[in-house]
Structures are given as C-alpha cells and as structure tokens.
Amino acid sequence: MKKAILITFLITLCNQASFAQNETTVLTIKNNADAPTIDKNIYGHFAEHLGRCIYGGFFVGDTSKIPNTKGVRNDIVAALKDLKIPNLRWPGGCFADTYHWKDGIGPQEQRPTIVNKWWGGVTEDNSFGTHDFLNMCELLGAEPYLSGNVGSGTVQELSDWVQYTNFSGKSPMSDLRKKNGRTEPWKVKFWGIGNEAWGCGGNMTAEYYAGEYRKFATFMSDWENTGGITRIASGSNSADYNWTEVLMKNIPLNMLGGVGVHHYAVIDWGKKGDDRNFTEEGYFKTMQSALKMEELVTKHSAIMDKYDPEKKVAMIVDEWGGWYEVEQGTNPGFLYQQNTMRDAVLAGATLNIFNNHADRVRMANLAQCVNVLQAVILTDKAKMITTPTYSVMKLYSVHQDAKLLPLSFQSPLYTFKGESLPAVSASASKDKNGAVHISLVNVDAKNKNKIEIDVKDLGVKTFTGMIITSAKLQDYNSFDTPNKIVPTVFKGFENKKGKLEITIPPFSVVVLEGK
Known part of the structure; x- marks a missing residue:
C-alpha cells in the first residue's frame, strides 16, 4: 500500500513539474506616452x-x-x-x-x-x-x-x-x-x-x-x-x-x-x-x-x-x-x-x-x-x-x-538545489521609425520557456527574430572556431491573430523585431 502511495505521489510530482515547465508566461507590453527614452x-x-x-x-x-x-x-x-x-x-x-x-x-x-x-x-x-x-x-x-x-x-x-x-x-x-x-x-x-x-x-x-x-x-x-x-x-x-x-x-x-x-x-x-x-x-x-x-x-x-x-x-x-x-x-x-x-x-x-x-x-x-x-x-x-x-x-x-515600452509579467522560476531565480528576463522599445523590438532571455539552464505577448495594439504587422544559443552553457568562440556562437534566425514563434506565441530554448537570448 505504501509503495502504491509513493508511486502515485511521484507521478503527481512529475506531472506538476511538467506543467511548470510548459506553463505559458503572459507578457503585457504597454504603449506609455510618458515612458522614458532608453539612452x-x-x-x-x-x-x-x-x-x-x-x-x-x-x-x-x-x-x-x-x-x-x-x-x-x-x-x-x-x-x-x-x-x-x-x-x-x-x-x-x-x-x-x-x-x-x-x-x-x-x-x-x-x-x-x-x-x-x-x-x-x-x-x-x-x-x-x-x-x-x-x-x-x-x-x-x-x-x-x-x-x-x-x-x-x-x-x-x-x-x-x-x-x-x-x-x-x-x-x-x-x-x-x-x-x-x-x-x-x-x-x-x-x-x-x-x-x-x-x-x-x-x-x-x-x-x-x-x-x-x-x-x-x-x-x-x-x-x-x-x-x-x-x-x-x-x-x-x-x-x-x-x-x-x-x-x-x-x-x-x-x-x-x-x-x-x-x-x-x-x-x-x-x-x-x-x-x-x-x-x-x-x-x-x-x-x-x-x-x-x-x-x-x-x-x-x-x-x-x-x-x-x-x-x-x-x-x-x-x-x-x-x-x-x-x-x-x-x-x-x-x-x-x-x-x-x-x-x-x-x-x-x-x-x-x-x-x-x-x-x-x-x-x-x-x-x-x-x-x-x-x-x-x-x-x-x-x-x-x-x-x-x-x-x-x-x-x-x-x-x-528608442522609447521604452513598459512591460509586466510574472516570470516562471529557474530552481536549482532549493533556490530559485526568475527564469525569464525581458525589455521592449519602439524606435523613431516605429519598429518594435522585444528582447527576451531564458536564464533557465535546462528548460525551455513559453511566452505569450499580445501585440495587437503595437501598430506592427509582422515579426522577425534572431537568437543567440548553443548546445552547451560552456560553449565559446575560440580562435580556431570563431563563429561557434553567432546570432542566427529565430523561428520559434507564431503570430496568431495578434498574439505572439514564443518558445525560447534554455540559456538563450532572443530579439524580436516588429514592423
């Protein structure tokens, strides 16, 4: 009986962990006329x-x-x-x-x-x-x-x-x-x-x-x-x-x-x-x-x-x-x-x-x-x-x-040995030509993160993206392999009726551009 209870508990814990990893972070971007310019x-x-x-x-x-x-x-x-x-x-x-x-x-x-x-x-x-x-x-x-x-x-x-x-x-x-x-x-x-x-x-x-x-x-x-x-x-x-x-x-x-x-x-x-x-x-x-x-x-x-x-x-x-x-x-x-x-x-x-x-x-x-x-x-x-x-x-x-676009969201957590950090970091701005840029970081060393952003009121129609990522956290550019880590095209997002749905890999940096 105790063994059965333990197995049930472990299954429940795994399901909760899986849910946490696949939970979507809703990020809200505001068009605030009083927002400062990013110097x-x-x-x-x-x-x-x-x-x-x-x-x-x-x-x-x-x-x-x-x-x-x-x-x-x-x-x-x-x-x-x-x-x-x-x-x-x-x-x-x-x-x-x-x-x-x-x-x-x-x-x-x-x-x-x-x-x-x-x-x-x-x-x-x-x-x-x-x-x-x-x-x-x-x-x-x-x-x-x-x-x-x-x-x-x-x-x-x-x-x-x-x-x-x-x-x-x-x-x-x-x-x-x-x-x-x-x-x-x-x-x-x-x-x-x-x-x-x-x-x-x-x-x-x-x-x-x-x-x-x-x-x-x-x-x-x-x-x-x-x-x-x-x-x-x-x-x-x-x-x-x-x-x-x-x-x-x-x-x-x-x-x-x-x-x-x-x-x-x-x-x-x-x-x-x-x-x-x-x-x-x-x-x-x-x-x-x-x-x-x-x-x-x-x-x-x-x-x-x-x-x-x-x-x-x-x-x-x-x-x-x-x-x-x-x-x-x-x-x-x-x-x-x-x-x-x-x-x-x-x-x-x-x-x-x-x-x-x-x-x-x-x-x-x-x-x-x-x-x-x-x-x-x-x-x-x-x-x-x-x-x-x-x-x-x-x-x-x-x-x-560019003019800061203030944003708000509740970040998921990156947990290691009982301690936690915010897993998602973000900022956004609109430049003088009206282009919107959203920079996203996934701090989590192991898990991808899903992010949803309502972009209907930003006045842009299409988005493109670039990503900096690699196979291992310890990867670097050397004099023998100088281009091991360089920005590449990011395709891990969809624009569904004015809502961006983004999946950002572990330990990566993404910049999206909307025009």
Whole structure:
C-alpha cells in the first residue's frame, strides 16, 4: 500500500513539474506616452590600462604589421563601429587614480615610464595617451568618458586636463595641445571625478569623498561648449546604499551630473570559479549575483529620488559584468577570461534591467572592451574574434535611443538545489521609425520557456527574430572556431491573430523585431 502511495505521489510530482515547465508566461507590453527614452549610453564600454586591453588589444603601434590607424587596430575599430559603441571610459578603473595625463602627451620617446602597481606590476611606457585615446574615439564615433585622478592627483591637474581637451581659445593648456599637434579641441563631455574612492581610489569614507568631489568639481568648468561637461561622482560598491545617500545629501545637485554604481557578477571573491569549465551550480550562482542588479538599481534609485525627484542626476553603472578566475596559464594580474553562453545570458538579462530603469539609468560601461573580464573582443597577435557578449550587444543596439515600452509579467522560476531565480528576463522599445523590438532571455539552464505577448495594439504587422544559443552553457568562440556562437534566425514563434506565441530554448537570448 505504501509503495502504491509513493508511486502515485511521484507521478503527481512529475506531472506538476511538467506543467511548470510548459506553463505559458503572459507578457503585457504597454504603449506609455510618458515612458522614458532608453539612452544609447547604457550600451557603453570600458578600456583600462590593464592586461592586454590597451597594449596588444586596441593599440599595437604604428610600426605594427597589423593594419592600424596611428597605432590603433583597424579590425577592432570596425567591430566596435558595427556595435554602435556610444561611449568609451578610460584610463581606468584603479589605474585612473595613479595616472597623470601629462605623462602621456608630447613625443612618445620623451614620455616617462611608470609601473602599473594595480595590474601585474608591468612597466607602462605611456605610448598610448590623451591624443591617442581621444582620436580613437573619433574613429569609433564614440563619446569619450575620461576618469580623472583624485586619489593621487591634484585639483589643478584635473582642471588643466579639461582645459587641454575642451578649450579652443588661447590658454596655457590649449597652447600646449596645439604644440602637440591638435588644433581643435575634442569637447569631452563625460568626466569621472575619481574611481572607486571607497577602495583603490583612496579608501575614503563617503563623507570625505563628498567633500573632495565638491572641491574638484568646483574647478572643473567648461563655459565654451554647449551643455558644458557632465561631472560624474565615484559611486558605490554594489549594495553600499549609505554611499549613495551621503553623496546625494552632501553634493549640490547643480554640481552633480551622475552618480556611479559598480557591480560585478561574482560567485565568491575568494574563489571566483572557472571561466569556462564551470558546473550548473557555478552558472546559477553567477546569475544569482548578476540578477541582483535589479535590486541594486531599484534601491539606489529610491535614495536618489529622495533628493532628486525630477531625476536630473543620472545613475551611471560604469563597471559591470561577470568576473571569474583568469584563464589557466595566463597572468593573474591581466584578468583575461573566456566568454561563454553564460556571459551572453548575463549580458542580455543585465541590459534588460538597465532598459527597464531608463528613467534613472542613463549610462553604463561593460567591463571591459578587449581581452579583460567580460570582453566583447579577444585578440591573439594578429587574430581577432568577437564573443557571445558582443553578439548580445549587437542585437540589443536596436534599443539605443528608442522609447521604452513598459512591460509586466510574472516570470516562471529557474530552481536549482532549493533556490530559485526568475527564469525569464525581458525589455521592449519602439524606435523613431516605429519598429518594435522585444528582447527576451531564458536564464533557465535546462528548460525551455513559453511566452505569450499580445501585440495587437503595437501598430506592427509582422515579426522577425534572431537568437543567440548553443548546445552547451560552456560553449565559446575560440580562435580556431570563431563563429561557434553567432546570432542566427529565430523561428520559434507564431503570430496568431495578434498574439505572439514564443518558445525560447534554455540559456538563450532572443530579439524580436516588429514592423
């Protein structure tokens, strides 16, 4: 009798599990005239003097046999332009608060060397400096975002940098710029005042940094260029809500263009897990950390709303991404890691969060662009490949400067060893030409998910789709198989009388376009 009861219970449990896996998620999209525009700068990137990001990545020198423009690789420029890169943050990161910009101008053979104390203890020869970076941004069609030195620099030094890059009249710094070969200013808009002031930028308290920010910001002015400059405060470390509270309370809003937030998806800072040979448990814990971004953005936004209800100050998530142990056999200080389907899912879900909070989040910077952490590009001498994260950023570029379409749904759960995460992530927008784009992510490592969307009121007739997926979570693009994971046509949906019925495979990213 007990055996029969047990069998009946197991059959019932299996049926319930089957029902849960085949349950349809109903997603509602709203045409809201008051919805914000998704700022293109949410899709920004980050280039630090770290490992092979600059040297051996972006910059190979003008004597290299690798095709380049003034030392910058042409293939990387082409790939990033295709990505519609809107902005690029430089020179750090931790490196920013040891960087003195005047070391990186003038004839290269006369530039002093320094030791990169943060990343690998390597000698930095300053051959890639202000002119090289800002000219590269012009090639990319991207806004430069300069991270100023507060930790070991001076107010005068940062004020001079603003004048050097932005002032067209006669002044000591504009004269120096012209002497170094650049007549017209670059008109740099985005300026970070220090980096991670709570840590490598000086181990400051929030109260102390707020005072330093006010001092530095006071002497950074640009009366000549329309709109002036956007001054960005070094923001909190993940869930340090007190940091945001102190900054918003103690810094006048007219001095504050943006407040940063840094958050990395890390399993454990002591043991971050393998970059490609990870288990489902490693994947689940990484996504658990990544999806915490929703809570972080919500809570930091609530604090900012107290002091800035009109949302004039932007939240700028200027470092985010997955952080694992370095690839075996590589320099631990260079932070080189492989980029798998896990990273594609992480990127898609994170960008959906940013899109949905576009009222406050108006810039973000994936860490980092080339050969470091969750890179979109990897190089090996003359070879260059793009990663699954690159593919996600490329598909999602349709959201740049499009109007957010707010949505609501109850996500099914992805459960592992008694813990659960939302399995479905989504965001939607309508661009200036009236095209609707819906980005969907299935976080679940094992089960497909069914989604239903009523699209009758969206003013579109036909849909097409692209998908990023692969056979295994651990799959990645290598230099031998560079196109293992690329976007392909997605056909797993039907439009039945104005209702989209979609089946999205496990650990995949889909972007639908309606016209």
